[in-house]
Amino acid sequence: MITGFPKKWRVPALGVLTVVIWLGPTRHVMAAETGQQIFQGSCVACHTIGGGRLVGPDLAGVHDRRTQAWLEKFVKSSQSMVKSGDPDAIAVFEKFSKIVMPDSSALSDAQIKAVLGHIKGAGTVGASSESEKPSVSEEPVVAASKEDILLGQLLFQGKTRFENAGPTCISCHNVTNDAVIGGGVLAKELTTVFSKMGGTGVRAILGAAPFPVMETAYKGKPLTEKEIIALVAFLQDADEQHAYHQPRDYGMGLLISGFIGAGILFAFYSVLWLRRRKDSVNQKIYDRQVKST
Amino acid sequence: MTSLNSFLFIAFPYIAFSVLVIGATYRYKSSGYKVSSLSSQFLEGKKVFWGIVPFHFGIILLFIGHLVVFLFPEAVLRWNSDPVRLVLHEGIGFTFGISVLLGLTILIVRRWFNPRLKMVTNRMDVVIEVVLLSQIILGCWIALGYRWGSSWFASDLSPYLWSLVKLSPNIEAVSALPDVIKLHIVGAFLILFLIPFTRLVHFLVAPFHYIFRPYQVVMWYWDKKQIREPSTPWQITRPRNN
Numbered sequence: 001m002i003t004g005f006p007k008k009w010r011v012p013a014l015g016v017l018t019v020v021i022w023l024g025p026t027r028h029v030m031a032a033e034t035g036q037q038i039f040q041g042s043c044v045a046c047h048t049i050g051g052g053r054l055v056g057p058d059l060a061g062v063h064d065r066r067t068q069a070w071l072e073k074f075v076k077s078s079q080s081m082v083k084s085g086d087p088d089a090i091a092v093f094e095k096f097s098k099i100v101m102p103d104s105s106a107l108s109d110a111q112i113k114a115v116l117g118h119i120k121g122a123g124t125v126g127a128s129s130e131s132e133k134p135s136v137s138e139e140p141v142v143a144a145s146k147e148d149i150l151l152g153q154l155l156f157q158g159k160t161r162f163e164n165a166g167p168t169c170i171s172c173h174n175v176t177n178d179a180v181i182g183g184g185v186l187a188k189e190l191t192t193v194f195s196k197m198g199g200t201g202v203r204a205i206l207g208a209a210p211f212p213v214m215e216t217a218y219k220g221k222p223l224t225e226k227e228i229i230a231l232v233a234f235l236q237d238a239d240e241q242h243a244y245h246q247p248r249d250y251g252m253g254l255l256i257s258g259f260i261g262a263g264i265l266f267a268f269y270s271v272l273w274l275r276r277r278k279d280s281v282n283q284k285i286y287d288r289q290v291k292s293t
Numbered sequence: 294m295t296s297l298n299s300f301l302f303i304a305f306p307y308i309a310f311s312v313l314v315i316g317a318t319y320r321y322k323s324s325g326y327k328v329s330s331l332s333s334q335f336l337e338g339k340k341v342f343w344g345i346v347p348f349h350f351g352i353i354l355l356f357i358g359h360l361v362v363f364l365f366p367e368a369v370l371r372w373n374s375d376p377v378r379l380v381l382h383e384g385i386g387f388t389f390g391i392s393v394l395l396g397l398t399i400l401i402v403r404r405w406f407n408p409r410l411k412m413v414t415n416r417m418d419v420v421i422e423v424v425l426l427s428q429i430i431l432g433c434w435i436a437l438g439y440r441w442g443s444s445w446f447a448s449d450l451s452p453y454l455w456s457l458v459k460l461s462p463n464i465e466a467v468s469a470l471p472d473v474i475k476l477h478i479v480g481a482f483l484i485l486f487l488i489p490f491t492r493l494v495h496f497l498v499a500p501f502h503y504i505f506r507p508y509q510v511v512m513w514y515w516d517k518k519q520i521r522e523p524s525t526p527w528q529i530t531r532p533r534n535n
Binding site: 102103157158159161165166167168170171172180181182183184185186211212213215216217218219250251254255257258259261262264265266269273276277 | 339342343346347350351367370371373374375376379380383384385387388389390391392395433436437438439440441442444445447448449452453463465466468469470471
């Protein structure tokens, strides 16, 4: 057990600690981005300014509907507001299919103000209310081609890899479809995502994921246009057909196979170290020692 | 929440790693003979077999598994891109998790009920066993409840760990993960932090010394004359282990 640090080491050790700790958060001091750049990078997957509703509301004229302070708070952490019982936040959350808007923990207060400034400036021309423009659910449904559906299936579970080597969708998502294996349960179930978000919404998310976990996973490995079309086609088909498919949950199977595997492993240990189990390594020495006394 | 995340996923990893390096070096330099697991396996090889072997075999495999995903995320994603290989990979990982869980449980029960061990158990032994047990339970929970971990580890946690290595931490993805996974990550750094203060320090001996060391010469204090007298010949074969 360490009882004390030698005096001569204390200062250098403290110095090293301080340097590494404070070198750490350099990522947070991001280069000044304009509001437009931030909007393009973080918001455009779900929102437009005057272009109609996507996954989230059209933000044109949002400053007429809500106060600046409310908007800043909502952008920072929408779920905190929903959980704290803010009626406007709950209304927006309910209206947009309870799709969680990710917290903007990576954005500073100044950056949030900048992006809201951009929205205010860009939205003054042709301001519209949340429901004026057509929503994704009203867009015409186009039948996906069989080739696209098949390619989407293969891409979704990884049998065909994404061109830019991004992770397969089943790493985190599950879809009830007999053609694919049970997917991950880290992120949203996608069986009915198409009817919830519509093709435009799904396409927007696949093009520039607004969720931090997905954004990091596909950083530098974006999906190509062809892959996005195929995945949207597959998700549309899976949504339409899901009543005819069996849900697959690998949880119980994994649990059982884990215990069976552990049984096999124990048998393996037993054989591999048979001698150690029968006779401990020092047995002969121990016996002779007893004999000599 | 943001500052808590910054502490847990930026400051704490650096603190833990610094404490590990400085603490382990200091402990080795100041009291090298205490860099030990204080194992009593030599005395009771048979009794502890079902605790020690499943625990160590499993934890070494799991440690290497996590290390490989951290070091070679692209290769792991390539391997996992085939659904059968993915399920196989996860199944094998989970199997070793169960092996560790069972082994560790046996060892904890043994420590709890064996009066000789109770005498030599110190506070840090209990702390490290509780941390290890929680970590294994969390790991198994994640493997089952947040499938498929090896793939999202490669896509999200590997970049995070590399950002720490490059001194430019990016905790956006990690901050958005479920609390169970966050706890598992913090648990891993906590283990690093605790290594110099516990008998877990013995694992550092493996890369530095143990794997390439020569055989240990064990000498017993016995009467050679009496053992080798002609009237008591070697019973089967001449022993060679002393």
